[in-house]
Amino acid sequence: MKGIIFNLLEEVVSHHHGEATWDKFLDAAGLDGVYTSLGTYPDDELSRLVQTISTTLGIPPRECVRWFGREAMPLLAKRYPIFFAGHTTTLPFIFSVNSTVHPEVRKIYPGANCPVFRFEETADGALLLGYESPRPFCALAEGFIQGAANYFGETAMVEHLRCGAKGDPECLLSIRVHAMKPADAAPLAG
Amino acid sequence: MPLPSPDSADETAQLRGRLGRERKVRREAETLSEHALRELYESRQRLELLEKIAAASNQATTAESALRLATTEVCSFTGWQVGHVYGVEFTTQEPRLRSLGVWHGADAAVLATFRLATEAGEFAEGVGLPGRVLASGKAAWIINVSDDDNFPREWAARQCGLRAAAAFPVISGDKVVAVLEFFAKTVREPDETLLRLMSQIGLQLGRAIEREHDAESVQRRATDLAQARDKAQSANRAKSEFLANMSHELRTPLNAIIGFADLMMKETLGPHTIKSYREYSQYIYDSGQHLLAIINDILDLSKIEAGKAELDSNERIVLPPLLSNLSETIGLLAEKNGVAFQVTAEPGLPDLVGSERMVRQILVNLLSNAVKFTPAGGTVSATAALAPSGELIIAVADSGIGMSEKEIAIALTPFGQVDSALSRGHEGTGLGLPLARAMAALHQAELRIASAPGAGTTVSVVFPKSRVVVPTARRAYV
Numbered sequence A: 001m002k003g004i005i006f007n008l009l010e011e012v013v014s015h016h017h018g019e020a021t022w023d024k025f026l027d028a029a030g031l032d033g034v035y036t037s038l039g040t041y042p043d044d045e046l047s048r049l050v051q052t053i054s055t056t057l058g059i060p061p062r063e064c065v066r067w068f069g070r071e072a073m074p075l076l077a078k079r080y081p082i083f084f085a086g087h088t089t090t091l092p093f094i095f096s097v098n099s100t101v102h103p104e105v106r107k108i109y110p111g112a113n114c115p116v117f118r119f120e121e122t123a124d125g126a127l128l129l130g131y132e133s134p135r136p137f138c139a140l141a142e143g144f145i146q147g148a149a150n151y152f153g154e155t156a157m158v159e160h161l162r163c164g165a166k167g168d169p170e171c172l173l174s175i176r177v178h179a180m181k182p183a184d185a186a187p188l189a190g
Numbered sequence B: 001m002p003l004p005s006p007d008s009a010d011e012t013a014q015l016r017g018r019l020g021r022e023r024k025v026r027r028e029a030e031t032l033s034e035h036a037l038r039e040l041y042e043s044r045q046r047l048e049l050l051e052k053i054a055a056a057s058n059q060a061t062t063a064e065s066a067l068r069l070a071t072t073e074v075c076s077f078t079g080w081q082v083g084h085v086y087g088v089e090f091t092t093q094e095p096r097l098r099s100l101g102v103w104h105g106a107d108a109a110v111l112a113t114f115r116l117a118t119e120a121g122e123f124a125e126g127v128g129l130p131g132r133v134l135a136s137g138k139a140a141w142i143i144n145v146s147d148d149d150n151f152p153r154e155w156a157a158r159q160c161g162l163r164a165a166a167a168f169p170v171i172s173g174d175k176v177v178a179v180l181e182f183f184a185k186t187v188r189e190p191d192e193t194l195l196r197l198m199s200q201i202g203l204q205l206g207r208a209i210e211r212e213h214d215a216e217s218v219q220r221r222a223t224d225l226a227q228a229r230d231k232a233q234s235a236n237r238a239k240s241e242f243l244a245n246m247s248h249e250l251r252t253p254l255n256a257i258i259g260f261a262d263l264m265m266k267e268t269l270g271p272h273t274i275k276s277y278r279e280y281s282q283y284i285y286d287s288g289q290h291l292l293a294i295i296n297d298i299l300d301l302s303k304i305e306a307g308k309a310e311l312d313s314n315e316r317i318v319l320p321p322l323l324s325n326l327s328e329t330i331g332l333l334a335e336k337n338g339v340a341f342q343v344t345a346e347p348g349l350p351d352l353v354g355s356e357r358m359v360r361q362i363l364v365n366l367l368s369n370a371v372k373f374t375p376a377g378g379t380v381s382a383t384a385a386l387a388p389s390g391e392l393i394i395a396v397a398d399s400g401i402g403m404s405e406k407e408i409a410i411a412l413t414p415f416g417q418v419d420s421a422l423s424r425g426h427e428g429t430g431l432g433l434p435l436a437r438a439m440a441a442l443h444q445a446e447l448r449i450a451s452a453p454g455a456g457t458t459v460s461v462v463f464p465k466s467r468v469v470v471p472t473a474r475r476a477y478v
Helices: A003-017 A019-029 A043-057 A061-079 A081-085 A090-108 A138-151 B006-059 B063-078 B108-120 B128-136 B154-159 B192-265 B275-305 B319-337 B356-372 B405-412 B432-442
Strands: A117-121 A127-131 A155-162 A171-178 B082-089 B096-105 B122-124 B140-142 B165-172 B175-183 B315-317 B340-345 B351-354 B379-386 B392-398 B446-451 B457-463
Touching (some): A061 A081, A061 A138, A090 A127, A138 A155, B006 B063, B006 B192, B063 B096, B063 B192, B082 B108, B175 B192, B275 B432, B319 B340, B319 B356, B351 B356, B356 B379, B405 B432, B405 B446, B432 B446, B432 B457
Parallel strands (some): B340 B379
Antiparallel strands (some): B082 B096, B082 B175, B140 B165, B315 B351, B446 B457
């Protein structure tokens, strides 16, 4: 996992729960916490952090990851405004991930293992997003999607039709976006 | 835990400030690295793209395949959805841009309207995006085609959701020969680096087109030459055939003229009452013989040129008797012209295999030429010798007027006569040397001419080893 994800997690946790909490999480997970955005670190370290946060806050791990994804999106928009500049709604932004965002990510982070999404629109207006990722972080994708919808002032309902975490060969998410202001982002179990 | 003292509170605030600074420094360092990495990645990508297109331009069998590859590669490099190529036609006075049918589109169904409008469109210089590139010879950028007032396909582009556009020329020599254009679905600010890259690609592609034109024109020239050669050859063959037939037809009446002149000259049927008649019949006889000799030469040469000549025999030719026989015939002519004449056959000279008639004719032609073109007081010699390489060489040398290289070429051409003060007075058909060369060639022998104006001429007939036979009787001495 790229260091940028750890940096974002630190920022989200510190923002909502204070810097001391992040220090505690690192200690509890037995990690030294030295992450630079350009480095690559074991996936296992992220899993251990998620597990620690989940145990400490009493929240299921997948919900922790979703929360992190949702909260990380505005931070990404601040760091990389260019990815968001051309869009005013969620779906075109999601479509641009394969063609624009991930190619750019690969430029900055050589060797980044970004998933490739397949898109399909259903008859009733839902967007199906399928992907094979070597990592079990489809909850992060879901959180990012919801975070993006929040950023564009919309709401995204995401349903996992198939899930790598449940042993399916791929993840398949059904996404429905509504032009509705969601409830203000709240700190997790705040 | 004891409360921090005011000092330690200051210290904590200081440390906090320092931590904040350190964080900022780290973030800035990361940003700088990200930029550097991105630059590196992109310049490597640009280089790879250029290399790919350069390789395609050098190796592609057709310019079209190089253009097609470039269109696809530029689309995948830029992430733009559409790429298309216009060719420049120079058939009319004003160059026109017409689609070459090279199209790359991300989504055929969505882009169908724009493709139709693009491939059916035709542009004059200055009109639309490709017209602008044709007029300026430079790459062009449109931030949003919907805001551009010189983009006739705007309606189709809008319908297909295309916004930004860029185009660049393919330049061959100093002319724009094609224009590549690209379209993106988003509005894009001009990218100077990309425009520069596009110009470089245009130059590379120009090379592919130049190469194709070169190959085409070389091919065309070769075909033209081959056709001209075939035509000339068949015309020459027809001429030779005609001459061969004519010569044959001429000889029959000529033999009658010579025969009857001979009878009259010898007063076989009774004496001439007037003395001049005897003299005239001698003229008729001599002129007839001369004409017959010319006709025979023409017949021989035209047979050879028509490809119908073969060696009439492959007999053993013993050279010394042949040479001494020649010295008698040519000796008379030399004496008449006041030219010293000498024949040398080296001892132990091997025999030749071939046509004695032709070998004699070759030597007669060469020797009579030599005598003819040597002023009184000069010398003419014929020397036969075996070269160390095993070739047999008969050299005819004179101290005559000589020839320049240009004149040698003329002398070797049938009916070609070197126009000089001396030659003008000489009779002849201009067949002597060409015929000698053709007959030598039938023996696989080569005619070598060494000459310079004023320095005399040496013509050597070089018979190959395969035509040389060392007589068994004489081998013992070798």
